[in-house]
Amino acid sequence: MYYLVVYLMSLLFFGSQALAGANLREDVLEAYLQSGVLNMSIGQSIGDAGDIEPAYKDLAQLLDAYKLEKIIRPVPNTQPGDTLLVTPSGDTLVTLDLSRMVVFLFPASTPLNDVVDDLFVTEGVRLVERVPIYNLHTIPPDDNLYGDQWYLAHSSAPSGSRDINAEDGWGITTGSTASPSLIGIFDTGVSHSHIELLGKVSGHSETNFHGTAVAGLISAHTDNSFGVASVNWTSNIFSRHTSDYASALIYSYIVEAISAGVEVINCSWGSPDAYSTQMRAGFKLANEAGITITASMGNEYELDNDLNFPAGFADVVAVGATDDLDEHA
Numbered sequence: 383m384y385y386l387v388v389y390l391m392s393l394l395f396f397g398s399q400a401l402a403g404a405n406l407r408e409d410v411l412e413a414y415l416q417s418g419v420l421n422m423s424i425g426q427s428i429g430d431a432g433d434i435e436p437a438y439k440d441l442a443q444l445l446d447a448y449k450l451e452k453i454i455r456p457v458p459n460t461q462p463g464d465t466l467l468v469t470p471s472g473d474t475l476v477t478l479d480l481s482r483m484v485v486f487l488f489p490a491s492t493p494l495n496d497v498v499d500d501l502f503v504t505e506g507v508r509l510v511e512r513v514p515i516y517n518l519h520t521i522p523p524d525d526n527l528y529g530d531q532w533y534l535a536h537s538s539a540p541s542g543s544r545d546i547n548a549e550d551g552w553g554i555t556t557g558s559t560a561s562p563s564l565i566g567i568f569d570t571g572v573s574h575s576h577i578e579l580l581g582k583v584s585g586h587s588e589t590n591f592h593g594t595a596v597a598g599l600i601s602a603h604t605d606n607s608f609g610v611a612s613v614n615w616t617s618n619i620f621s622r623h624t625s626d627y628a629s630a631l632i633y634s635y636i637v638e639a640i641s642a643g644v645e646v647i648n649c650s651w652g653s654p655d656a657y658s659t660q661m662r663a664g665f666k667l668a669n670e671a672g673i674t675i676t677a678s679m680g681n682e683y684e685l686d687n688d689l690n691f692p693a694g695f696a697d698v699v700a701v702g703a704t705d706d707l708d709e710h711a
């Protein structure tokens with residue numbers, strides 16, 4: 383585990399492409415409603431202001447006034463009030479009520495900051511916030527040669543400080559065969575059929591190569607005379623596709639990861655100054671369950687940069703990148 387974390391802290395986003403950030407979605411808000419506000423059946427994912435109980439008519443009228451198009455429940459199959467989570471080790475955790483985590487969809491021109499201000503003081507709403515747009519942080523080129531993976535072991539480095547001394551780590555362990563680590567890759571999905579990951583991946587399939595490449599850095603078959611070397615040779619991948627906008631979905635994936643026995647969750651993405659309370663709640667829950675969470679801080683270093691989230695959450699190991707000369711990337 384230690385070497386895996388060191389690896390994650392060191393390697394997550396080599397590459398040089400800086401991505402613009404600080405963006406918020408212009409058409410949706412996320413909210414956590416009080417109990418009993420929605421009259422939607424289990425399994426019903428789409429509703430509108432007409433699905434709000436009459437006791438909360440002020441809320442319905444406000445949403446109508448802003449021309450609300452839909453209420454979306456990203457995790458609709460949750461029993462209301464079902465908020466007890468038992469971990470594989472028998473600990474109990476209290477979760478948010480996923481049936482009350484909703485997305486409000488508005489016309490594109492809606493003044494969403496005004497809507498947030500108004501909703502905050504309306505009965506029935508516990509929490510409402512803007513929705514960040516997250517950027518995928520870039521990763522190393524797929525060079526297929528261990529000799530090019532200087533960040534693992536840089537044979538020509540005079541001080542040894544420019545890599546993570548992976549070979550010393552492998553001298554201690556290359557990962558447990560009897561009890562392989564399960565690593566949560568919260569990304570764009572991971573290929574189940576990539577030759578370097580065959581037999582290792584459960585969960586969501588690849589929608590974009592980013593997630594597969596991240597998984598390969600962590601867990602590619604190694605010492606197999608092919609492709610790249612990974613840090614933890616035996617670990618398995620728990621893949622979830624998280625580039626959707628809904629914190630509720632990511633929260634539900636964290637609950638699934640806890641139940642599945644995931645030990646580490648990695649997020650090689652984020653957005654500057656994009657604090658989300660519901661996202662924070664999910665990562666806090668993972669932390670309470672003993673999961674180590676790593677998230678990249680971005681590749682666009684400048685003095686006084688805004689905090690990137692989820693890297694900026696207190697429960698998350700924030701990962702910065704250095705180049706082969708130990709300068710910030």
Ligand SMILES: [Ca+2]
Nearest residue numbers: 603608609610
């Ligand atoms: Ca390999």
